[in-house]
Each structure stands twice: as C-alpha cells, then as structure tokens.
Amino acid sequence: MRVELFDFDLPPDRIAERPMVPREAARLLHVTPSALIDRVVGDLPDLLRPDDLLVFNDTRVIPARLRGERGEVKVEALLHQRLANGCWSAFAKPGKRLKPGQIISFSHDLSAEVIEKRESGEIILRFNVEGAAFRDALERYGEMPLPPYIRRAQDDQDKGDYQTVFAAKDGAVAAPTAGLHFTEQLLEKLMSKGVARETVTLHVGAGTFQPVKVEETDEHKMHAETGEITPEVAERLNEARKAGRRIIACGTTALRVLESAADENRRFHAFDDETRIFITPGYRFKGIDALITNFHLPRSTLFMLVSALMGLDRMQAAYAHAIAHGYRFFSYGDASLLEPAAQ
Template sequence: MSYDKHILIYNRYLILIMIVDQFDYNLPPERIAKRPARPRDSSKLMHISEHSIKDKYFYQLPEMLKKNDVLVFNNTRVLPARIFGEVSKRKIELLIHRQEEDYIWQVLARPSKILRDNDIVNFPDSSYAQVIGRTKHNFPILKFFTGNKSFKHFLDLNGQVPIPPYLNRKYDNEDIVDYQTVFASEDGSVAAPTAGLHFTERIIQKIKDMGIIIEFVTLHIGIGTFKNITEKDIINHKMHEEYISITEDVAKRLNNAKSNGSRIVAVGTTALRTLESSSLDGGVILPSSKFTDLFVMPGYKFKIVDLLLTNFHLPRSSLMVLISAFAGIEIIKKSYQYAIDNNYRFYSYGDACLIERKK
C-alpha cells in the first residue's frame, strides 16, 4: 500500500494522506446491474468482517442481526427531478437539486451554455421558470411559476426520476417504483439511498417481529453522489453539502440504545453520514436540522455506527473511501475482487453487503 509522505491533521486525528488511486478497481461492464433483483430481497448479500467474507441472500438479513440491534434508515424520497422544457425555442433539460425557498431551486442545465440570467424556461403544462441568479459554483437559480399547481404537482406532471447515468439506458415506468424505497416519505433527493432498495414490506415486518428497533433519519441526496474524486490527494476533495435531519425523539432513543450496548446498523452510507455528522466525540447523537459536507476517510474515528449495510460503489468515489475507512482498505479490495469473481451485481440496482466495522 502506497501513501504520500506528508502528514496532516484531519478531524483532530493524525493521518497519512492517501492517493485516490488506492480506491480504484476495474469492473467489467456486465457486472453493472441495469435492473433490480425481483423480488427486491432476493439480491445477494455479502457479509464482510475483518477475517471473513460470506455469501448470503438479502432475505437472510434478519438471521444476521441480533435482537437488540437498531436499524437506521434514510427515509428520503427521490423527486422526479429531471424536467424538460424550452428556452428561446431550444430544448433544455433541467435537474433540480437544492431548494432555496418555495418554488426557488438550484438546477443543473443541459446544454448549460444556453441558459442565461433572466431567461424564461417554458414547460409543456404552461408553467414556466425564470433564471434569477447563480450560486458560487455558477449553478443557475430558477424561480418556478406553476399557476394554481403545487410544486409537487408540477414535478409529477413534468418530471422524471433521475436514474444514474451509468445505467446507460433510458428511464422507463418501472423506475418509478424500482428507484424508490418502500419506506420513502420525505421529498428531497435526486438519487435513491440504494441500500434501502433491497427492503420489502415482508422483510421489514420480519425484522420488527424479532424485536429489532427501526429508526428513521433524513439525508436528501444531492448531485455530489455521482461525483468521482478528481484530486490526487483525497484530502483535497470537496463534498457538496446535503441536508440532514434527526428528530429529538429519534436521537433520544438512539442514545439510549447505544448506552445499553445495542449495535447501530446504518442502512446505507447516507444514514451513516447523518448519524456521524450529528454526534459528539463521546458518542452522543444530537437532534439535527442542518447541512453536512462530512467526508469520511481513513483516519476518521467512528462514534456511532457499528455495522453498515450498503451496495457496491463506484471506483474513485467518496463512498468507496468511506467503506475503506469503515472496514479497512485491504478487506474492501479483497471483497470487491471476490464480488467481481463471483458474479455479484454492482451499483444502484445491484447487490448489497453487510460490513462490520474494523476494530
């Protein structure tokens, strides 16, 4: 394992800077899942610990949990955030990704160069939007005029769920259901918390019947989820801010469970980042309603999460760095190669893994 030779302080802990190449791997294109397993809980599930890799199926997850475990889900709901319109009689595609105020959103535009300040974008239902400014990253800010329709109704009429670009296919009606968790309730994401996609009502009920506690937090996933790390030294990577929320009641119950020795199982990297972003060094979770840009990398000291349920992630991504910090880079490299060699399916619609935190 190669490291840069210089040292820095990160989150008050001393670490060696690591180059992004260490979080790369080669994935045969046929390993990218274009559709989810059917039923959802029939996907493969790899159990990863420091000393072993075990093959399971997702419907066996309840057997891998303990009675006093706490599962923490991200209850965000994916918006039909990709909308199509016209500006000066030219077609344009918009991706709304962060709300500023009611009816005012930051967007990505394609093609980007045709959208100028004060331009009007017209939509098929006679609604329109106007460019009223730009962010510090030069993202256009649009105010939407939807007549007597709510913004949610406007999106339902005009929008599509923004499936990941690496699926390399067109969106269709199956994605409306497939790219949404069965427990989604809080509107706000442009991508799904994909670890949650494997859960069915049946397996959730089975987990509850075992006496295992289920809690919900919120992280609205933004455009940064598709962004690879382009910096050579990962410390220079800048995360996009994403909104998180933990209610006072949920924080209290999680703190009680943690103090009683329960294992906290984060369902997805977004649930993990929400919990870790809302915790004190002593392991106390605080109620939260804020934005986070937490970048978890090797050297980070986990305060809350004991196990992580997650999918297989893109190379050179912040999520690949996160799971390497959680489990150890060598076991992640070994498990990913094992997954490739044993026909696991990768990315959003792919298989899952249950990872035990490195001691």
C-alpha cells in the same frame, strides 16, 4: 490520500439495470475483518443480533429531471437541492449556453428563470410556482432521476423500483439505494427476531454521483445535503447505545446524517441542517457500529467511506471478490453487510 488508491477495474456488465425481484433476493456479501461470506439480503434476520437497531433513510425521491426549451434550444434540468423562495440548484444540459435572466419553459404552466451560474457547474433556477403547485407540476412533468450509469431510458417500472418502502418525506433526487432491498415481509421477519428500527432523513442530492476530479482527497469539495434527526429519535438512539445495542446504518446516506449528529462522546443530538461530511480512511466513527450498503463506483466518495469503515485493503479484497463472483453493482445492484472490529 491519493484518490488513485480508491480506483479499481469494473467490467461494464456488472452494472445492474434492474433490481432483483423480489427485492430481498439480491445478493449480500457479508464482510468482517476475517471473512467474506456470500449470502442474500433475505438472510439478514439470521445475520443480525436480536437487539440490533437498524436506521433507515425515509427521504422520498422526487421526479427531479425536467425537459424544457429556451427558445428553440432543448434544455434538460436535473434539480439538485431545494433553496428558498421557489429556487432550486440544478445541473443543466447544455449548461454553458444558459445565462442569468433567461427563461426555460417546461410546460404551459411551469417555467423557471436562470438566476445564477456557479463555478461548480450548477445553475440556480427560480420557478414560477411554489409549494403544492410546484409539487403537482413535478409529478406531471418530471421524470425519475435515474443515475447516469443506467444507460437505458426510464419507464413506469422505475417509479416503484427507485423508491424505498420507507419513502415519506419529499426531497431526494437520488434514492438511498441500500433501502431498496427491503420489503414489508423482510421487515416483519427482522422485527420478529427482535431487530428494532428508526428512520432519519437525508435528502440525497445529485452531487452523490459527481466524480472526484482532484488527485488528493484533501482537495475534494464535498456536496451539501439536507438532513434531519428529530429530538425523539436522537434520544432513542442514545438509549440504545447506553444499553450496549449496535446501531447499524442502512445506507451511506443514513450513516452520513448519523455521523453528522453524533459528538465525540458518541452521543446523538437532534439535527436539522446541511451536512458536507466527507469520510475517508483515518476517520473515527462516532454514530454507527456497522453498515448495510450497495457496491459503489471506483474513485467515489462512497468507496472512500466504506474503506474508512473497514480498511482500504479489506474493501479492495471485498470488491475483487464481488467482481469475480458476479455481484451486481450500483443503485439497482447487490448489497454488503460491513461489520468492522468492535471499537
């Protein structure tokens, strides 16, 4: 499909700079095949069924933006994906001037050697420390990696705002933003309603913000992200499906790992691997029945994903409604509940 089909005009003032307080006060557009209904996230206990199963992403955002020096040149590195032997894939500014063998100093006790430059614009860095020492250094010197469309400087408030209540496993360099709307109070209300929950892991990479630069979706090379579904969670998901319960992904990241772990018979398997799954219209969903997600960028792989779930025409109408009615977009913005026709 032509990428231009997924374009739309978004006024700059629709981009949220801060989350709503409290989190569940964010607006929620309920999208069905026949209706667009304005609600708030706090209404979810009234919108979901007592036997629904919500699946959240329990990745934790690490302070992945590092500022350092190579000689007299200032260098900013955004860590993208953990590799073996103390190495990380990263996006760097100014990346073109860096060469293999050069050392970037981030502090007196944290530095990295440029190991490789890739055609995709990424560089491979090997740090001088690993394991717990590296995690400690990141906490001391790293910054939260706010998305590029948030223009203001980050501050201490972002350390809490840009982390979900499910955050448990270090590795993400971007938040699974649909989960940002949930609080312990909202989760208690959902549990009282009978809505169950499970957690899976997808360590969100900076590639999620990379623009689609090709003209046809078939030409786009999807970034890799590491995910995990334990055997125990896979079995409980299968039991829920066998019982006829709906499996609802909270966020496109949870959806992507669920779809990566489901087979053609809609059965889940344990998963511990990279996924490059790229979902566009025509895709047959195997893992999920509905989705809670934020509003996404024009021409993005995520807008293509929601269009695959609901239909391109339906999502174009939903986004036009959201823009006209003042919904807030992107990571700190409002949310949508997408319920397609039953398969």
